[in-house]
Amino acid sequence: MEPIQAQMVFCCAEQWMGGYFYQVEPWGDGLRLDPGHASTGVYCLTAVDSGETGFLWGRAAVEADLPADTALRIYARAADTRRWEDWPDLDRGIQSLGASPMASLREIFGAPVSDSGDCLLPCVGRYLWIMLELTATGTQAPVIRTLRLWMRGDHMTDYLPAIYQGEDFTRRFLSIFDSMYTDMDRRIDTLPGQMDYQHAGGDLLRYLASWVCVERGGSEEELRQRIRTALPDYEDLYTVEGVRRSVRRLTGRDPILIEPFQVSPNRPDCQDPVLYRRLYGEDPYRFFVLLPEDTFSGQRERELFQRDMEAVIPAGMTMQMIQLKPCVQLDWHTYLGINARIGGYVPAVIDEQATIHYDTTIGGANHE
Known part of the structure; x- marks a missing residue:
């Protein structure tokens, strides 16, 4: 059996x-109960034309996000004409309903055909009208994503002897298993598309991200961007640009990176070896990351950053983070409104416990 379903x-x-x-109200590509109004709302779909008089409608399925304390009801009505009582067109009649349409709508559609998102439609007629009722008693609003209508296609009863094909009970009973089979078959057919990170979302997107070792991320779009650039990111992960990108991803700030060779006191052009040795030491396997003072909200966030950075720096290297305070640097001849001038600097030693203060100057004039 290879069901070919027209949906x-x-x-x-x-x-x-x-x-x-x-x-x-419309919500993205779906529908949402308006949170600014009452706890119940309805949406009526315009007539769906099957093109066949006396058409036997089959199954309807609604994919929806229904948080706690929310509900979805499905109403359906079918007829071979668009007319309803005094209205020559049911669609136009519904559009003309007043401020309190619920009583009229329930009179038109009758009792709901389902209190869930998947049901068989007990309707016969060329035209089909669907009404979706959303209810919420809490603070969260339900959202409808997709509505599927099965128009025609193979059914299990089509493979039975003719004496059983006209039995309504047999058809409805086998429709339970028919829907299970077709749903499973549809999921198998769409599996390659579901494994596409550009279209996947939620837990599936995070699962796909773990395949390329992208474990952390903010929004879904950020995850997709990191998956998209995973290969080039790993190629230069342990380079200067890779370390800078890791800091930027974890903090949202652009860091200043200082490598050991840049501040080595043994360089021929180093004007003050003693000072640089006190500031940066002589460890060739330690580099410095300078960030603004307000980068982290607390000590815990700072410790998490340092722990995460240990996994993305080259093996054998150690990182020391320095948080800088915003300041105004005063030069030797800087006048403050009185006959005064500012001079001199306070040397500092950068180690695991110290930070660079706002009044610290690295370097100095030759005569100092």
Whole structure:
């Protein structure tokens, strides 16, 4: 058995806009209960034309996000004509309902056909109208993502002897297993698309990210960007640019990196070896990361950053982080409104416990 199902799928904003909204609003490519109004709202889909008189409608499935204290009900009505009582067109009649349409809508559609998102439609007629009712008693609003209508296609009863094909009970009973089979088959067919990180979301996107060792990330778009550049990122992970990118990703700030050779007191052009030896030491396997003072909100966040950086720096290297305070540097001839001048500097030693203070000057004039 290879079921070929003809479906009509409503999954984008343009498809919803022609319907009737009552305390329900468009939300992305779906629908959402308007959180600023009452706890109940409805959406009525315009007539779906099967093109066949006496058409036997099958299954409807709604994919929705239903948090706690929310509910979804599905209403359906079918007929071979668009007319309903005095209205020559049911769609236009619904659009003309007043401020309190619920009583009229329930009279048109009757009892709900389902209190869940997947149901069989007990409807016969060329035209089908669907009403979706959303209810929320808490603070979260339910969201409808997709509506699927099974129009026609193979059914398990089609493979039974003719005497069973006309039995309504047999068809409805086998529809339970038919829907399970077709859903499973559809998931298998769409599996390659679900494994595409550009379209996946939620837990599946984080699972795909773990395949390329992208364990942390903010929004889904940031995760996709990191997956997209995972290979070149790993190629230069332990370079200067790679370390700078890791700091930027973890803190959101652009750091200043100081490597040992830049401040080595043994360089021929070093004007004050004693000072540089006190400031930076002589460890050739330690580099410095300078960040603004307000980069971290507390000690715990600072410790987490240092722990995470240990995994993305070259083996055998150690990192020392220095937080800088914003300041104004006064030169030797700087006048403050009185006949005074500022001079001199305070040397500092950079080690695991010290930070560079705002009044610290690295270097100095030759005569000092």
